[in-house]
Amino acid sequence: MTLPVYDLMQRAVDIVGTSPHPTNKIAATLGLGDYHISYTNEWPGPIATHIGTQTKIGNASGTVHAETACILEAPHTDGASLFVTDVPCPNCIKNMAEAGIKALYIDHKGFDKDFALRRGHLFESMAMRICEKAGISVYKIFRKDKKTETILAIPEAYKPPLEKPPHVEALIQPPSKSLFENCIAKESKKFGGVFALAFAHDTQGTYFMISAEPHPAIGYTTDTIEKPEDKYNFLLEPVNRVLMTAARQGLFIDKNYIYCSRVPTARELVNIVASGITRLHIGDRNQARDNDAHTALDQLEKAGILNVE
Numbered sequence: 297m298t299l300p301v302y303d304l305m306q307r308a309v310d311i312v313g314t315s316p317h318p319t320n321k322i323a324a325t326l327g328l329g330d331y332h333i334s335y336t337n338e339w340p341g342p343i344a345t346h347i348g349t350q351t352k353i354g355n356a357s358g359t360v361h362a363e364t365a366c367i368l369e370a371p372h373t374d375g376a377s378l379f380v381t382d383v384p385c386p387n388c389i390k391n392m393a394e395a396g397i398k399a400l401y402i403d404h405k406g407f408d409k410d411f412a413l414r415r416g417h418l419f420e421s422m423a424m425r426i427c428e429k430a431g432i433s434v435y436k437i438f439r440k441d442k443k444t445e446t447i448l449a450i451p452e453a454y455k456p457p458l459e460k461p462p463h464v465e466a467l468i469q470p471p472s473k474s475l476f477e478n479c480i481a482k483e484s485k486k487f488g489g490v491f492a493l494a495f496a497h498d499t500q501g502t503y504f505m506i507s508a509e510p511h512p513a514i515g516y517t518t519d520t521i522e523k524p525e526d527k528y529n530f531l532l533e534p535v536n537r538v539l540m541t542a543a544r545q546g547l548f549i550d551k552n553y554i555y556c557s558r559v560p561t562a563r564e565l566v567n568i569v570a571s572g573i574t575r576l577h578i579g580d581r582n583q584a585r586d587n588d589a590h591t592a593l594d595q596l597e598k599a600g601i602l603n604v605e
């Protein structure tokens with residue numbers, strides 16, 4: 297039986313106090329039909345154990361945000377709803393868009409909290425605009441009064457324009473090193489620039505290749521992308537697109553077969569670790585979006601968290 301939205305939000309509220317973060321305790325629930333899963337923001341185990349919670353990974357906090365943790369762990373996210381105790385950051389909103397989240401519920405108390413007050417402008421200037429373009433309805437939820445207030449209504453018929461969607465293709469052979477190398481060579485020719493690729497399987501054991509290049513959040517096109525602001529921007533990096541596409545389609549990434557043509561960004565690397573991936577193939581180790589990516593990779597490699605090939 298599908299739980300009422302108030303109960304799904306309550307699940308997040310129930311665990312928010314268990315967040316290991318000393319100051320920003322945030323929790324989220326992802327609900328799809330009868331299924332629901334809840335997470336707080338937290339440090340992935342290997343980062344907490346081998347690097348610690350006081351050290352940044354490159355320029356990224358070592359934590360995975362609660363919303364993104366739910367998406368990475370859920371067996372399937374297309375059409376799901378997310379319930380969050382706080383106002384989400386633009387990075388999580390971009391992930392939600394790519395993962396096919398259709399409704400976002402924010403606890404009314406979240407609007408008075410630290411992040412909302414400090415970064416409220418980003419919620420208006422970026423997060424809400426991404427939701428509008430991607431077709432994510434946004435609601436403020438009052439659990440005690442069993443009341444929701446619509447912040448952003450998306451017309452039922454709305455379909456976001458899809459420019460350069462991630463590519464998903466069934467594999468004709470079982471995954472192997474040589475097939476992986478062939479796929480990388482083929483996609484490299486096609487994209488001609490930065491891209492990521494992974495093998496993933498469905499619950500039946502059928503294997504797929506997922507590949508993607510960096511692109512503005514779903515709903516934006518190269519022509520309509522807006523100016524980056526603050527430390528956030530409207531672009532979604534390729535590894536994040538691959539991880540979110542796997543979640544959206546209910547595919548499980550094969551931990552031996554994930555590739556990025558350059559060093560992934562610090563945030564992508566944290567998400568890779570959070571996905572339980574310990575082995576990463578990189579095309580050109582000298583290329584990265586920024587220096588923080590190199591720093592983050594060095595940290596994870598030295599700590600024995602990630603093996604690079």
Ligand SMILES: [Zn+2]
Nearest residue numbers: 361384385388
């Ligand atoms: Zn976030």
